[in-house]
Amino acid sequence: MSxxxxxxxESELRELETFIANAKERSRKEQNESDKALLxxxxxxxxxxxxxxxxxxYTNVGxxxxxxxxxxxxxxxxxxxxxxLFQDFVELQGDRNGFADNAIIGGPALFEGKPVxxxxxxxxxxxSERQFRNFAMAKPEGYRKAxxxxxxxxxxxxxxxxxxxxxxxxxxxxxxxRGISEAIAASIxxxxxxxxxxxxxxxxxxxxxxxxxxxxxxxxxxxxxSVYSVIPPExxxxxxWRMPERGPEAARALKLTAxxxxxxxxxxxxxxxxxxxAQRSPIEMFATVKEAIAKHLGELEVLTPDQVREARFAKFxxxxxxxxxxxxxx
Amino acid sequence: xxxxEAFLQCxxxxxxxxxxxxxxxxxxCPYCGHHHRISAETRIxxxxxxxxxxxxxxxLRSGNPLDFPDYIDKLRTAxxxxxxFDSITGGRAKLSGMPVSIAVxxxxxxxxxxxxxxxxxxxxxxxxAANEGxxxxxxxxxxxxxxQEGLLSLMQMAKTTAAVQQCRxxxxxxxxxxxxxxxxxxxxxxxxxxxxxxxxPKALVGFAGAxxxxxxxxxxxxxxxxxxxxxxKHGMIDAIVPRKEMRATLTSLVKTLGGHLLEVxx
Ligand SMILES: [Zn+2]
Numbered sequence: 248m249s250x251x252x253x254x255x256x257e258s259e260l261r262e263l264e265t266f267i268a269n270a271k272e273r274s275r276k277e278q279n280e281s282d283k284a285l286l287x288x289x290x291x292x293x294x295x296x297x298x299x300x301x302x303x304x305y306t307n308v309g310x311x312x313x314x315x316x317x318x319x320x321x322x323x324x325x326x327x328x329x330x331x332l333f334q335d336f337v338e339l340q341g342d343r344n345g346f347a348d349n350a351i352i353g354g355p356a357l358f359e360g361k362p363v364x365x366x367x368x369x370x371x372x373x374x375s376e377r378q379f380r381n382f383a384m385a386k387p388e389g390y391r392k393a394x395x396x397x398x399x400x401x402x403x404x405x406x407x408x409x410x411x412x413x414x415x416x417x418x419x420x421x422x423x424x425r426g427i428s429e430a431i432a433a434s435i436x437x438x439x440x441x442x443x444x445x446x447x448x449x450x451x452x453x454x455x456x457x458x459x460x461x462x463x464x465x466x467x468x469x470x471x472x473s474v475y476s477v478i479p480p481e482x483x484x485x486x487x488w489r490m491p492e493r494g495p496e497a498a499r500a501l502k503l504t505a506x507x508x509x510x511x512x513x514x515x516x517x518x519x520x521x522x523x524x525a526q527r528s529p530i531e532m533f534a535t536v537k538e539a540i541a542k543h544l545g546e547l548e549v550l551t552p553d554q555v556r557e558a559r560f561a562k563f564x565x566x567x568x569x570x571x572x573x574x575x576x577x
Numbered sequence: 578x579x580x581x582e583a584f585l586q587c588x589x590x591x592x593x594x595x596x597x598x599x600x601x602x603x604x605x606c607p608y609c610g611h612h613h614r615i616s617a618e619t620r621i622x623x624x625x626x627x628x629x630x631x632x633x634x635x636x637l638r639s640g641n642p643l644d645f646p647d648y649i650d651k652l653r654t655a656x657x658x659x660x661x662f663d664s665i666t667g668g669r670a671k672l673s674g675m676p677v678s679i680a681v682x683x684x685x686x687x688x689x690x691x692x693x694x695x696x697x698x699x700x701x702x703x704x705x706a707a708n709e710g711x712x713x714x715x716x717x718x719x720x721x722x723x724x725q726e727g728l729l730s731l732m733q734m735a736k737t738t739a740a741v742q743q744c745r746x747x748x749x750x751x752x753x754x755x756x757x758x759x760x761x762x763x764x765x766x767x768x769x770x771x772x773x774x775x776x777x778p779k780a781l782v783g784f785a786g787a788x789x790x791x792x793x794x795x796x797x798x799x800x801x802x803x804x805x806x807x808x809x810k811h812g813m814i815d816a817i818v819p820r821k822e823m824r825a826t827l828t829s830l831v832k833t834l835g836g837h838l839l840e841v842x843x
Pocket of ligand 1: 587588589590591592606607608609610611
């Protein structure tokens with residue numbers, strides 16, 4: 248039986264950690280020197296055991312477990328990356344057409360001293376934040392704001408950095424009536440118009456149309472345990488077997504991991520996560536992501552505007568796998 | 578609907594219709610106006626000039642890149658049913674004497690879903706229009722991206738949309754026709770960024786499928802939710818055009834929006 252969330256998947260690890268924390272507390276309070284030494288010795292052994300367990304748990308992580316890690320509530324979100332990697336960020340809001348969206352955030356910032364435009368999905372950490380962010384499911388106005396920021400980036404010659412982390416675009420009645428499909432399509436198309444370099448980083452969930460809407464970029468990077476999928480595994484299981492609870496099986500069928508995306512030639516680089524995933528050592532993760540963005544921007548910077556556009560077209564033009572055979576006959 | 582029989586039942590109002598009347602009425606119910614789904618071949622025959630269609634890209638066939646369960650079986654069944662390798666039939670045709678690049682979807686082939694082959698054929702249709710200086714006309718009929726090809730299918734959204742951008746740069750008009758149903762990954766990519774969008778009456782048009790909406794807790798919906806009429810009301814499409822008038826409407830659009838291309842050729 249597969250775990251259904253990240254916390255329960257790591258439950259034994261958590262128990263072990265709680266036990267160690269308690270032992271440390273006892274050791275701190277222990278007055279008797281020899282008892283204290285004995286406790287300290289045991290704590291060291293426990294910590295060794297925990298490290299071994301952690302390493303084993305994160306060796307050969309299954310496809311479904313990657314989905315759980317990608318959705319983990321303590322995983323760094325877009326705003327965390329913005330704070331850690333950029334300076335002078337100013338959030339810009341509104342689609343200038345009557346609506347504001349809080350599932351996609353964005354604005355200009357400095358990256359290693361140079362101006363860039365940031366656009367990313369934002370998840371919430373608690374119930375009220377999650378509701379405010381609409382669970383990172385953007386409505387049409389989110390994509391229309393993104394288009395506005397893309398256009399501004401082009402105007403002021405700023406590369407665009409996207410952070411992708413959404414379960415899907417918003418499927419509600421309001422979104423349908425305001426043209427969610429058109430908004431996503433228009434955002435994808437706008438990204439192909441840009442002559443400034445664009446880099447997308449899938450930091451958690453790359454959920455179908457909602458994700459590609461801001462990820463038709465010159466370079467697409469994925470964190471080691473992030474996922475990118477045409478449909479959520481539960482939705483796939485619902486269609487295939489009419490049983491959403493068979494998500495773990497569907498996750499394997501969908502080949503939605505970073506490693507599989509790379510094997511199909513659909514992404515440019517996998518960014519390794521610290522042992523225990525990004526949430527265990529965010530600082531280490533931020534450094535890796537920063538270095539990768541700098542590297543890819545550096546490579547793209549030397550291209551002329553025309554070359555940037557042509558390279559992006561050529562990159563996506565090649566995507567797809569099919570056979571060529573003798574024509575079909577009735 | 579068995580064509581061999583003398584009469585059949587409308588799928589919407591359930592009234593009995595004589596097959597001869599039904600065919601003459603382009604498979605639109607004479608009582609309730611329901612536009613029944615038709616194959617790509619029939620659509621081409623009823624829309625474009627007689628014998629003008631030259632099919633291209635007939636050699637493209639889906640593999641099973643993900644080794645997805647039962648995918649090959651589903652493909653083979655669809656191939657046998659339609660005599661095609663994919664939901665999209667594409668090529669060059671003439672509309673009232675004017676050259677056009679066309680792609681027509683067949684819902685009968687795995688729900689018209691877009692995998693690598695459909696994405697490639699749509700892309701080639703748009704590129705052909707851009708390169709050869711003729712309008713593109715795409716008839717959409719799809720449940721969305723093809724789940725069985727995973728992320729490869731999702732990326733077809735980007736690939737096809739990029740091709741629309743090439744039409745814009747080349748100055749060739751692209752007209753999309755939404756037929757029943759035009760959904761999800763197809764609607765959220767090349768379909769929605771056409772210069773002109775027309776739809777058949779009552780066609781199902783929407784982003785989230787019924788099951789997805791249900792899972793997301795979307796319960797109360799308007800009566801006309803996710804129909805062509807709903808889209809028209811909310812400014813998302815240009816017009817609703819009955820099947821009988823489709824050829825005439827498309828001809829006018831090609832003559833006007835594509836007029837500059839015809840002058841160059843003349
Ligand atoms: Zn009827």
